[in-house]
Amino acid sequence: MVREYIRQRFFPHLWCAGCGHGTVMTGMIRAIERLGLEKNEIVIVSGIGCSSRMSGYLDFHTMHTIHGRAIAFATGVKMGRPDLKVIVPMGDGDALAIGGNHLIHAARRNLDLTAIIMNNRIYGMTGGQFSPMTPFGERGTTAPFGSIDHAFDIVEVAKGAGAAFVARTTTYHVQEISRFIAKAIQHKGFSVVEVMSQCPTYYGRKNKLGSAVDMLESYRNGTAPLGSKKASENPDIIERGIFVEEERPEYSGEYSVLVERCRGLGQDGRR
């Protein structure tokens, strides 16, 4: 099933053994399959980083762009062809450091894009530097004594910027990945799905978190459904689920309303 949606000619992929990004890609393919979307109506726009290589492997219209700017490129694609489904897979550094400005403004505009943020808390492609998602005290090659930066909470950033759909899950919870992504694609408006994705090669090794399996286990034990008893009893537990799902005026839709309005205007600018 999954094979139908990938470009087999370009495999094997470049992700390390134990990397979580392949799980996210599979979850996304299952979501697209579940929704019964045609391959020709999907555009994948990615930036730079491990997760961004996903675009090349998928048999859709794909665009692998520059670091941090995937959402900006996607804005042009969506406004050029509002009928297409535009999905933007990003890493945490891509989406929240260099690309943070574009993320919040796309959310503010509420343009119908689906942002999938693979959060592995590290810059993987460049070899393990701390990212805006690396928690205080954790290590990266550029934080050898532990980071004194504070991390973002992606869900809170997305909510604060006005995203119409916000969800979080992990690579342990594979059913949730495809369920949330499917809902995000269907949601008319700017959608953010954070998927916590393990990087055993850099983040795991630097912070002595064990193997990929150990890291997946920590996702199972360290997270709980939104509003659950487990989450409410322990502030260290990270909540999973759909945090925002609201109908709001969507940008490309509003633009077509504007177009209709302008066409109805007389030369003096009045109806």
Place this chain on the structure above:
Amino acid sequence: MEEDIQFIQGNEAVALGALYAGLGFYAGYPITPSTEIAEILAERLPEQGAAFVQMEDEISSMCAIIGASLTGLKVMTATSGPGFSLMQEAIGYAVMAEVPSVVVNMQRGGPSTGLPTSVAQGDVMQARWGTHGDHSIVALTASNLQDAFEITVQGFNLAETYRTPVVLLFDEVLAHMREKVVIPAPGELEVVERLRTSVPKGTNYHPYLAREDGRLPMSDFGGKHRYNVTGLVHDMWGFPSTDPRVAYDLLHHLVDKLENRADAIAHYKEYYLEDAENLLIAYGSPARSALHLVEERRNRGAKIGLLELQSLWPFPRRTVRKKCEGRSHVLVVEMNRGQICQEVVKAVSNPERVYLSNRFDGIFISPQDILQTLNVIGGKGV
């Protein structure tokens, strides 16, 4: 049919030229002295069903037009110095991924915030080399609003023909002055439409396989062919490659497709060249002062001419060399520290005869300024 004569601002001439060429998408961010282009298009594009988006900065503006171009639209953004600096990385992407796109840079004084409401031409080399890596690019300019309209249409034509970003390197004087423009009737100017592939659905389409004539037919995103676009070195499928042969061929292609045609695609105008002993070379608004001086001196019997360059990049080296042949003096007139002057020096057979007449203090160069330089060269003193 009655002529459509308008008395308009330079920014408006460029906006109208873009609409004439079939502009289908604009993204931009406010900056002096190019803001009026955005204001005009915000009003004009919706009524044509085309999108106008005010982005959060110039970086995203450049990225957005590239994305929209891949859906099959003709696209443009407009900015000035600082914004042009921010766009450079994405311009490099448009070079590498060969995405037709038009970037207007209404030059103002620099570096940095510089002189926002004053004229300069300090971005000539930035237009050429602003983005990193070996590459080639197209940059055009004009000195009056009729030409600015037509050069804007030409810019879109070259972007589509060669699948390249094109920089319209105008300046503050041109942006803000008002002049008569005769808007050409539809069909009067040639408008090049996007070349789309004839490869049928279900058959392999290679987005980066050139035809015999060197052109690369495109396929719109959302259309019948699915392919990959990347800023990495890529093969004919658009898929990343580190094969030295692939990298070598790609770099050759990106540079050669423009540099090998530099003189064929060159735009320039010449005035009183035939018997000219002294030749002025100018471009953009300073060419107005140069022309004024040439005509004034001709009236007094001086053998002087003007070569007005409208294409700066790729630099029409052979054309310039030929036009400079046999002149006593060649005087390059520009509003920077000699950016095109250096190119002329490299192009001609007698570089010791090339001189520079320039201003870079925010004041528009006058015929009197140029005359002073001529007098110095001629041994007449200041």
